[in-house]
Amino acid sequence: MTTHPFQISRRSFLRYCTATAAATGLPAWFLERDAALAAPATKPLGPNDRPAIALVGCGGMGRGDAGNAQRFGDIVAVCDVDEGHVDAAVKQFTKDGKTPVKFSDFRKVMERDDIHVIIQATPDHWHTLVNFAAAKAKKDVYGEKPLTLTIDEGKRLSNAVRENKTILQTGSQQRSDRRFRLACELVRNGRIGKLTQVTIFLPAGLRDGPFASSPVPAGLNWDFYLGQAPKVDYVKERCHTTFRYWLDYSGGTMTDWGAHHNDIARWAIGLEGPTEVEARVLAEPIPGGYTAISEYDVTFTYPNGVRQIVKSTKDDNIFGGVVNKDGQRNGLKFEGSEGWIWVTRGDLSASKEEIITTPLPDNATRLEASTDHMGNFFECVRSRKDPIARVEVGHRSASICHLAAIALRLRRKLRWDADKETFVGDGASEANAFVAREMRKPYDYGFI
Numbered sequence: 112m113t114t115h116p117f118q119i120s121r122r123s124f125l126r127y128c129t130a131t132a133a134a135t136g137l138p139a140w141f142l143e144r145d146a147a148l149a150a151p152a153t154k155p156l157g158p159n160d161r162p163a164i165a166l167v168g169c170g171g172m173g174r175g176d177a178g179n180a181q182r183f184g185d186i187v188a189v190c191d192v193d194e195g196h197v198d199a200a201v202k203q204f205t206k207d208g209k210t211p212v213k214f215s216d217f218r219k220v221m222e223r224d225d226i227h228v229i230i231q232a233t234p235d236h237w238h239t240l241v242n243f244a245a246a247k248a249k250k251d252v253y254g255e256k257p258l259t260l261t262i263d264e265g266k267r268l269s270n271a272v273r274e275n276k277t278i279l280q281t282g283s284q285q286r287s288d289r290r291f292r293l294a295c296e297l298v299r300n301g302r303i304g305k306l307t308q309v310t311i312f313l314p315a316g317l318r319d320g321p322f323a324s325s326p327v328p329a330g331l332n333w334d335f336y337l338g339q340a341p342k343v344d345y346v347k348e349r350c351h352t353t354f355r356y357w358l359d360y361s362g363g364t365m366t367d368w369g370a371h372h373n374d375i376a377r378w379a380i381g382l383e384g385p386t387e388v389e390a391r392v393l394a395e396p397i398p399g400g401y402t403a404i405s406e407y408d409v410t411f412t413y414p415n416g417v418r419q420i421v422k423s424t425k426d427d428n429i430f431g432g433v434v435n436k437d438g439q440r441n442g443l444k445f446e447g448s449e450g451w452i453w454v455t456r457g458d459l460s461a462s463k464e465e466i467i468t469t470p471l472p473d474n475a476t477r478l479e480a481s482t483d484h485m486g487n488f489f490e491c492v493r494s495r496k497d498p499i500a501r502v503e504v505g506h507r508s509a510s511i512c513h514l515a516a517i518a519l520r521l522r523r524k525l526r527w528d529a530d531k532e533t534f535v536g537d538g539a540s541e542a543n544a545f546v547a548r549e550m551r552k553p554y555d556y557g558f559i
């Protein structure tokens with residue numbers, strides 16, 4: 112009897128595929144093909160084969176990512192500019208009597224030869240300097256999305272990662288989610304005919320304020336937290352979690368959720384970037400409050416004529432949770448000459464069931480496959496191959512979000528040269544001023 116790589120019989124394997132198909136809504140043909148194609152990403156490592164990991168940025172996502180990374184390595188160091196957060200991480204990652212070493216300055220982490228891997232989940236305005244410092248120190252990084260604060264940062268970081276031959280996985284985990292990959296493969300293989308439009312819905316951001324300043328909380332190094340961003344008094348809403356609704360540190364839900372769904376749209380379209388972007392602001396920020404645009408309607412045009420529309424929805428909350436069950440969910444709708452496909456976390460549907468249930472032929476275009484984003488990273492740490500969301504993927508997908516955020520700032524139509532990564536034509540000089548930002552000293556590239 113022939114056995115499957117997982118050492119189960121073909122009959123049990125097919126039963127597994129049918130059961131999984133029923134549970135996930137994914138077609139059995141895809142699950143079966145996938146299992147034959149992708150080796151399990153979570154191959155257990157031996158006790159002496161576990162990389163030493165440092166967590167930089169010990170907030171909500173950082174502690175979640177590091178917990179996930181513990182399947183493959185040991186958290187030996189934790190670093191944060193807020194003592195409270197670093198202490199919480201020490202508590203969480205103390206294991207078998209071993210306590211991770213505490214750091215408040217990530218540059219000291221990079222000096223340690225006994226640390227191999229960095230999990231990086233600082234606010235967006237710190238991503239590049241931490242990732243860049245890691246590359247210089249020859250450390251591999253799982254770095255949270257959006258990979259950068261500006262397009263220029265992405266260009267520099269891509270070079271640094273390649274020059275130093277390090278591995279960087281962008282934390283855009285939808286690339287390792289089967290539903291999104293299947294949707295992209297179906298689109299790429301013409302299952303909905305000629306792709307004409309992708310409509311993306313992102314949760315609307317927060318629109319609130321004005322906010323008052325207050326004394327800096329004990330244990331927080333506010334100047335270090337602000338880093339390259341302008342020096343301002345401490346305002347609670349500018350700090351933990353809600354930093355993402357300020358243009359100084361991020362770009363609102365356009366860069367936060369956009370880093371996920373715009374990445375998937377780009378994967379399906381298969382091009383580096385659009386040639387045009389036009390943006391409409393649907394709700395103005397409140398003076399003295401969050402500065403990123405909370406409600407928007409943005410249209411990109413790609414060189415092959417495909418339109419990508421990115422709209423905010425108030426029917427899902429900022430965490431993607433349902434506000435209005437009959438309303439518009441966040442996700443992506445691909446429309447073509449012969450039908451449509453809708454995909455979001457936990458849901459894949461199409462204008463006709465056969466679009467999904469009919470197997471793609473053996474000679475169909477297949478996309479790179481990963482079913483475990485963190486596992487794929489650690490596999491690549493060992494094999495030295497590129498992970499699924501390698502630095503250029505993170506950079507180019509973040510760039511789409513940045514283009515939209517720039518068009519929203521300038522409230523106008525702009526033309527983009529994706530090869531040269533520069534705006535061209537009317538409004539180009541004004542727009543190009545946002546491709547890079549002035550970094551407040553000492554927190555520029557000289558800092559690392």
Ligand SMILES: NC(=O)c1ccc[n+]([C@@H]2O[C@H](COP(=O)([O-])OP(=O)(O)OC[C@H]3O[C@@H](n4cnc5c(N)ncnc54)[C@H](O)[C@@H]3O)[C@@H](O)[C@H]2O)c1
Pocket residue numbers: 167168169170171172173190191192193196217232233234235237255256257282283284335336338350351352353367
């Ligand atoms: N992949 C996903 O689905 C996902 C989900 C949530 C958040 N994220 C990303 O993770 C990142 C962090 O988000 P969060 O919600 O955890 O934010 P958070 O505010 O909870 O955590 C950020 C942490 O970074 C620390 N920090 C700030 N500057 C630092 C520095 N220079 N050195 C070390 N630590 C520093 C802060 O003190 C804080 O503890 C964001 O970029 C966000 O987009 C990704």
